Amino acid sequence: MGGASAPRRLSGMQKQVLALYRGFLRATRSKSPDDRHRIESIVSSEFRRGARQVDRKNFLYIEYLLRRGKKQLDQLKSPDTTGLSSLHFVPPSQSMGSRK
Amino acid sequence: MAMRAAILRYIRLPARAQTLAAPRSREWTLLGGSSASRSMSSHGDDHLTKEEVVERVLSVVKSFPKVDPATVTPDVHFQNDLGLDSLDTVEIVMALEEEFKLEIPDLEADKIDSCHLAIEYIHNHPMAS
DSSP: OOOOSOOOOOOHHHHHHHHHHHHHHHHHTTSOHHHHHHHHHHHHHHHHHHHHHSOTTOHHHHHHHHHHHHHHHHHHHSTTOOOOSSOOOOOHHHHHHHOO | OHHHHHHHHHHHHHHHHHHHHHHHHHHHHHHHHHHHHHHHHGGGGGSOOHHHHHHHHHHHHHTSTTSOGGGOOTTOBTTTTTOOOHHHHHHHHHHHHHHHTOOOOHHHHTTOOBHHHHHHHHHHOTTOO
16 A cells, blocks of 8 residues: 555544444434434534543543443434434533432 | 273364364365455456546545545545544545445544545455445
């Protein structure tokens, strides 16, 4: 291959986040065009918000978000799911407290 | 005791048979592999031309909202030249998947960070259409 520019190095955690994002975008393909567009814009803005607001060294919290995202993705994959109502980005303290 | 010896001898036999079989099975996969790649290259006739791949990859990248279409060439790097981030790159690679009716595994998709690599990957993909 060309190799004109050095490949960007992604950490394992970054790869997991990107894989999750890919998973979400893939899951929206099976929805109606309207739902798809709506879900895509929610998912995209949530990932971008996370990228902006979450400290990249806050591994515990990112791991928590990854776990939660995987669960939401599983829900989204169900054919009956047409939206994401539970997708809300909450600060670490609150989100940890609300989980049993 | 006699029975134990008999059982041990019985057990040892299949083990020896397995070590004999191992190199033979490796030979078989080598043969299988080469014939598979030969049949794949014979598919090349109805495969996309490089020009077509370049043109369609560029049109997908140009239609990306954050990209100025005038800056897109076959050599641009998504992040260094177009100012995109890793999430944008995921979106572009996903759009390319749909355009060419492919599913690119995560391991490969993580490496595609420029028009050049996207074109190479898609051009070499036997299922691209």
